Amino acid sequence: QQPVQSPQAVILREGEDAVINCSSSKALYSVHWYRQKHGEAPVFLMILLKGGEQKGHEKISASFNEKKQQSSLYLTASQLSYSGTYFCGTERGFGNEKLTFGTGTRLTIIP
Amino acid sequence: EAQVTQNPRYLITVTGKKLTVTCSQNMNHEYMSWYRQDPGLGLRQIYYSMNVEVTDKGDVPEGYKVSRKEKRNFPLILESPSPNQTSLYFCASSFNAAPNTEAFFGQGTRLTVV
Numbered sequence: 001q002q003p004v005q006s007p008q009a010v011i012l013r014e015g016e017d018a019v020i021n022c023s024s025s026k027a028l029y030s031v032h033w034y035r036q037k038h039g040e041a042p043v044f045l046m047i048l049l050k051g052g053e054q055k056g057h058e059k060i061s062a063s064f065n066e067k068k069q070q071s072s073l074y075l076t077a078s079q080l081s082y083s084g085t086y087f088c089g090t091e092r093g094f095g096n097e098k099l100t101f102g103t104g105t106r107l108t109i110i111p
Numbered sequence: 112e113a114q115v116t117q118n119p120r121y122l123i124t125v126t127g128k129k130l131t132v133t134c135s136q137n138m139n140h141e142y143m144s145w146y147r148q149d150p151g152l153g154l155r156q157i158y159y160s161m162n163v164e165v166t167d168k169g170d171v172p173e174g175y176k177v178s179r180k181e182k183r184n185f186p187l188i189l190e191s192p193s194p195n196q197t198s199l200y201f202c203a204s205s206f207n208a209a210p211n212t213e214a215f216f217g218q219g220t221r222l223t224v225v
Contacts, residue, residue, distance in 0.1 A: 002153065002155075002170075029211070030211050032214070034214075040218075041201060041216035041217060041218055041219055042154065042201070042214075042216050043216075044213040044214060044215075047211060047212065047213065049211065087153060087154060089154075091211060097142070097159060097161060097167070098156055098159065098167075098169050098170065099144065099156055099159070099214070100155075100156065100170060101146075101153045101154040101155070101156075102153055103151060103152060103153035104153045
C-alpha cells in the first residue's frame with residue numbers, strides 16, 4: 001500500500017518554508033526522499049532509518065517518527081531550484097525489500 | 112562515470128508484440144529495480160532484485176517479467192504488451208541487497224502501446 005503524502009501540491013515564494021508529510025499504515029524500517037524535476041529522473045535527497053533520526057541536506061532536512069509511521073521533509077528558505085515533485089518511499093525491512101513510493105508532492109517556487 | 116543506462120529512451124509498439132527494455136549499471140550494485148510512473152500515481156515498483164538470480168515482485172508485477180543473470184543487467188520484458196502498459200519506466204540500482212541506500216535512476220523509457 002502506497003504511503004500517503006500531503007499536501008499534493010504547494011506554491012511558495014522564494015524564501016518561504018515548506019513541510020511535506022508522508023505517512024504509512026504499516027511499520028517502517030526506512031523512509032526515503034527523492035526530488036524529480038520535470039522530464040528528468042528522480043534524484044536522491046536522503047534516507048532515514050528506524051530510530052527517529054533527523055537528517056539534513058543544506059537547507060533541506062527530514063525527520064522520521066517510527067512510532068507514528070510518519071516522516072516529514074522540511075525545506076527552509078526555499079530557492080527556485082527546489083521546484084519539482086517530491087516523493088517519499090517506504091521500506092518495511094528484512095523479508096520485505098519492496099520500496100513503495102507515495103504519489104508525490106508538486107512544489108512550485110515563484111520569484 | 113557511474114550511471115544506470117536504459118534503452119531505448121522512447122518506444123512505440125503495437126499490442127501483443129514482445130519487447131525488452133534493457134537496464135545496465137556500472138557501479139557493482141546489488142539491488143536493482145523497475146518502476147513505472149503514471150500521472151497521479153507516483154512511482155510504482157514492478158519487480159526488484161537483491162542479487163544475481165534473486166528477483167521478487169513489487170507492487171504491480173502483472174504483465175511483466177525480469178531476469179538477473181548478471182549483476183550489472185536487469186532487463187524488463189513485456190511478453191504481450193497492452194495499452195494499459197503505456198507509461199514512463201525507470202530502472203534504478205543501489206549498493207546494498209536491500210533498498211536502504213541511495214538509489215540511482217536511469218533516464219527513463221517512455222513506452223507507448225497502441
